[in-house]
Amino acid sequence: MLFNSPSFALFFPVVFVIYWFASRKSLIFQNLILLIASLYFYGCWDYRFLFLLLFSIGLDYFTGLYIGQATKVSTKKIWLIVSVSVNLSFLGVLKYYNFFADSFATVLSGLNFNVTPAFLNLVLPVGISFYTFHGLSYVIDIYKERIKPERNFIDYAVFVSFFPLLVAGPIERATHLLPQIQRKRKFDYxxxxxxxxxxxxxxxxxxxxxxxxxxxxxxxxxxxxxxxxxxxxxxxxxxxxxxxxxxxxxxxxxxxxxxxxxxxxxxxxxxxxxxxDIAEFWRRWHISLSSWFRDYVYFPLGGSRGSLGLQVRNTFIIFLLSGFWHGANWTFIAWGGLNAIFFLPLLLSNNNRNxxxxxxxxxxxxxxxxxxxxxxxxxxxxxxxxxxxxxxxxxxxxxxxxxxxxxxxxxxxxxxxxxxxxxxxxxxxxxxxxxxxxxxxxxxxxxxxxxxxxxxxxxxxxxxxxxxxxxxxxxxxx
Structure with a gap:
């Protein structure tokens, strides 16, 4: 269901009327309607992938609770690893398995080893990179004690699956969106x-x-x-x-x-x-993704602190990951690497925030x-x-x-x-x-x-x- 399609032109007015008029006195009904509408919206793409979305929601909801309840740092870390590894495993298999299999076979053929890789005939679930990153940021924020785990499952499910952003972002943060979901909305003309x-x-x-x-x-x-x-x-x-x-x-x-x-x-x-300059471009393009990599990858790696070599390394890691996030093709990785090269002179001359x-x-x-x-x-x-x-x-x-x-x-x-x-x-x-x-x-x-x-x-x-x-x-x- 595209935003610019007749089906959305029929879908949204119905949701709008029910949301504001049938549930205007109840926060529970408001959020329940948003959840039902979001699941229906996603199911219109391919209902078979609803299970994957619901599994991702459930995984991060419960691991978030377990991290919040744990008293030992080691236990918190175990549940964080569970969430991150399972989420990235699904993303890796569905989005990148064929790419890695083909690349590995190409390398081996260059060494005179003939290998016929087994490819997966799978359709990439729409929006998987976006809602996976929603969940990951939520769990990481709980682990870092930036937020407390959300106990209301419906509220959390709406945060991950909210249909306007579900399939192509922006990549939301629990610190920003969840408080809005937790309070009743009143119509503002x-x-x-x-x-x-x-x-x-x-x-x-x-x-x-x-x-x-x-x-x-x-x-x-x-x-x-x-x-x-x-x-x-x-x-x-x-x-x-x-x-x-x-x-x-x-x-x-x-x-x-x-x-x-x-x-x-x-x-x-x-x-x-x-x-x-290219630094300003990346502060203004796909801001939610750039800031996600900055906060959850770049800063933990040390950011711009440390030696010049570490700064260069961190810069390339971020841009290459950003390229790889876009898809399983060497073109995206090359695109990310090229942007890192464009960015490097600004970093080295300390002009990246001019x-x-x-x-x-x-x-x-x-x-x-x-x-x-x-x-x-x-x-x-x-x-x-x-x-x-x-x-x-x-x-x-x-x-x-x-x-x-x-x-x-x-x-x-x-x-x-x-x-x-x-x-x-x-x-x-x-x-x-x-x-x-x-x-x-x-x-x-x-x-x-x-x-x-x-x-x-x-x-x-x-x-x-x-x-x-x-x-x-x-x-x-x-």
């Missing part, structure tokens, strides 16, 4: 309207920008050996716009939908393509220096996205080699027409709204009422007039 605006902008990003870009990106990447360097460069640019529109669009819809239910989720994007505030805050235009830095960061980010999108390392090398050829200076063979105009308008709106949680949160807020609502209606019209062919959300595969 302003919060709901804010949520509707964010859903609308998320739909525009996904339906108008990402889905239209996807048609050209798929064509160019799938037949990259037949296109000129300029066309391949265009394909790389369009993929940068596709993945941002697709994933940040999903996050906007998730956050907006949650607001309609009286719940605030963690922000996942903060205008990453307006970043002035740009904390949003660019050109309070100004209409950036300075020439900031504009140059934004363009440079976007170029190297787009270069890395080529490896991320490629089918294999060889495909990535071939694609990049095709760009850096004499045909780079020719007219692209594919002309996206009005799509480039739509992207330009999209970038302008994002720029004007860059100081807000999402681009149209306050844009036009002080305009005359008729003009403000005409702007919203234009976005709605664009959803129908310029909608691309419906595409699966990219991050559903992760």
């Amino acid at each position: 302003n919060q709901a309207m804010d949520g509707l605006r964010q859903v609308l902008w998320g739909l525009f990003k996904k339906v108008v920008i990402a889905d239209n870009c996807a048609e050209y990106v798929n064509l160019i990447f799938d037949h990259s050996d037949t296109y000129s360097g300029s066309t391949l460069l265009l394909g790389a640019f369009l993929f940068s716009m596709q993945i941002y529109g697709d994933f940040s669009g999903y996050s906007d819809m998730a956050l907006g939908t949650a607001r309609l239910l009286g719940i605030e989720l963690l922000r996942n994007f903060a205008y990453p393509y307006f970043s002035r 740009h904390i505030e949003i660019v050109a805050k309070g100004q209409v235009l950036p300075s020439l220096g900031d504009f140059f830095r934004i363009v440079t960061t976007f170029i190297i980010t787009t270069f890395a996205w080529i490896i991320f999108r490629a089918e294999s390392i060889n495909h990535a090398i071939s694609y990049i080699g095709g760009i850096f050829s004499t045909s780079l200076f020719t007219v692209p063979q594919i002309k996206p027409g009005y799509l480039l105009t739509l992207i330009a308008v999209f970038i302008c709106i994002e720029w004007l709204g860059r100081e807000e949680p999402y681009a149209i949160a306050r844009l036009g807020y002080k305009w005359p009422r008729i003009i403000k609502y005409a702007f919203y209606y234009l976005i709605v019209i664009a959803l129908f007039v310029f909608a691309g062919d419906q595409q699966q959300f990219i991050y559903f595969q992760f």
